Amino acid sequence: MENPFRSEPAAFRFLLVTIAAFALIVVASWINDWLGLATFLALTGAAVVLYLRQRGPTPPPMRVQHVGPPDVRRVLVVANETVGGKDLLHALGEMALAEKTEFLVVSPAVTTRLKTWTSDEDPARAEAQARLDATLARLREVGIDARGEVGDVDPLVAIDDAVRTFHPDEIVISTHPEGRSAWLERGVVAAARERFDVPITHIVVDLQAERA
Amino acid sequence: MTSHVEALGSHEHHGPPPAHQSSRVDARVLGMFLFIASEAMLFGSFFAAYFFVRVVNPEAPGSWPPEPYHFPVFVAGVNTAILVTSSFTMHWALQSIKRGERSAFLAGMVLTFLMGLAFLLTQVIEYLHVGFNTADGAFASVFFGLTGLHGAHVAVGLTLLGIVIVRGFRGHYSPEHHHGVELPGIYWHFVDVMWIIVYATVYLI
Numbered sequence: 001m002e003n004p005f006r007s008e009p010a011a012f013r014f015l016l017v018t019i020a021a022f023a024l025i026v027v028a029s030w031i032n033d034w035l036g037l038a039t040f041l042a043l044t045g046a047a048v049v050l051y052l053r054q055r056g057p058t059p060p061p062m063r064v065q066h067v068g069p070p071d072v073r074r075v076l077v078v079a080n081e082t083v084g085g086k087d088l089l090h091a092l093g094e095m096a097l098a099e100k101t102e103f104l105v106v107s108p109a110v111t112t113r114l115k116t117w118t119s120d121e122d123p124a125r126a127e128a129q130a131r132l133d134a135t136l137a138r139l140r141e142v143g144i145d146a147r148g149e150v151g152d153v154d155p156l157v158a159i160d161d162a163v164r165t166f167h168p169d170e171i172v173i174s175t176h177p178e179g180r181s182a183w184l185e186r187g188v189v190a191a192a193r194e195r196f197d198v199p200i201t202h203i204v205v206d207l208q209a210e211r212a
Numbered sequence: 213m214t215s216h217v218e219a220l221g222s223h224e225h226h227g228p229p230p231a232h233q234s235s236r237v238d239a240r241v242l243g244m245f246l247f248i249a250s251e252a253m254l255f256g257s258f259f260a261a262y263f264f265v266r267v268v269n270p271e272a273p274g275s276w277p278p279e280p281y282h283f284p285v286f287v288a289g290v291n292t293a294i295l296v297t298s299s300f301t302m303h304w305a306l307q308s309i310k311r312g313e314r315s316a317f318l319a320g321m322v323l324t325f326l327m328g329l330a331f332l333l334t335q336v337i338e339y340l341h342v343g344f345n346t347a348d349g350a351f352a353s354v355f356f357g358l359t360g361l362h363g364a365h366v367a368v369g370l371t372l373l374g375i376v377i378v379r380g381f382r383g384h385y386s387p388e389h390h391h392g393v394e395l396p397g398i399y400w401h402f403v404d405v406m407w408i409i410v411y412a413t414v415y416l417i
Contacts, residue, residue: 003245008394011401012303018405019296022412029417036417 004051021047061197062160067167068102076162077105077146078155079174080128080183083135085205088174089142096144103139103146104166107132108158110182116153125150155188156195163196171196174203244398251365255406258361262354262414269350277351281344285415291334292411295366298327299404302397312387318380321393324400325373332366335359355414362410365403372396 004014021043029036068074075095082088083105095101111124132148139146151158159171173189175181183189189202266272277283305320344352376396379385385393 003248005244005248005398005402008303008306008397008401011398011405012299015296015299015401015404015408018408022408026412026416 059195061195062163063197064163064167064169066169071100073099073101073170074166074168075101075103075170075172076159076166076168077103077172077174078108078151078159078162079105079135079172079205080108080110080155081131082174082176082205082207083107083131084138085174085203085207086210087205088172088203089135089138091172091201091203092139092144092146093142103144104162104168105132105135105139105146105148106151106158106162107135107148108151108155109153110155111153121153124153155183156191159192159196163198168198171198171200172203173200174205177204177206244395248402251402251406255358255361255409258354258358259413262358265350265354273351277344277355278349281342281348281351283355283415284338284342287334287338288411288415291331291338292407294327294334295331295404295407298324298331299401301327302400306390306393306397309385309390309393310387314380317385317393318377321373321377321380325370325377328366328370328373328400332363332370335363335366358410358414362403362407365406369396369400369403372399 003010005011024043025036025040028039066074073095075092077088077092079085079088092103096103107128109121109125109128111121115121115124128150132150136146136148149162152161155173159173162168163171171192173183173192175183175189178184189200193200266276273279301320301323305317305324308314308316308320339356346353346356373396376385376393379392
């Protein structure tokens, strides 16, 4: 959504639209009071619909520069409930075997929107931290040295935060299978591919199949 | 020393990371958003009082304004035209400085300021001759409240425009650096938008 007062030209256009809209409302109300009210409601509804449907210009993807020794690959792993999944650990193990790799595992503290608004995020952060600790321990068991952190409730913001401090060469996003993944439903992987100019690998972890 | 330089060379960037903006909302835009939201709520509270007095109140007057009072609709209409025109000159001034036309920029700013001042003085004169005062009923209170609140915003806008003019005559601003003109311009257009709503609602409908 774009702010109609984001710039002087935008504010000027908004002023012209306001003049036109209120001219219509005034003329309609002079004809008939109820017609004036109907015009006001119709124009307000149209404005709200237009405002919600408009989409601002897509910013260019964020370029991530390699930092650290040139022979060390930096991989950012983003996973929530699937953070300890076998498929994910297997994929990370293969990466570690292929070349010298430094891993940062980020587990977003996913919670409900209501709890986010009321700042009731502590239980979600504690759960995310517990999952993360268990995963890091399992990675160490198979010889992968990784560090981890709990990320923002929004996975894209969590990735953004980590990209700015970690400068990954690749991002691995782990989700549940299609149909059971809230992240896939929200288009997190596609949005990350649009936003970050680094290779993004999507790994599907089927925890139900693993437990069976 | 050499090892330090080599270490920097491998990273290219040193010092603290870039400003954290992972919400992807520019700080200035967010600030303007919050400001406009707070202003909308402020005007909204005054409009709530206005509609209560005029519509919801069981003792609401049959005509608006109640007899025998009259609003100076024509004078306020001329005043509206002056204020709207000042938005055009404000827009012209900003476009001029963006093109590097300094004299047009200064002319636009001075014209905008003079028209804003004319609006405010006309409103003061209107208050002196309107024929009623705040003690003459709730309708008069909401009239002076709404138009006075807007007048206060015009006064703030004139202060901002005055600062831009002084800085402009001192050689500030350029096609690359005109943010100090843009923000008062946004504010001025917002003040105009609010007046359109106030004038249409209080004087015309």
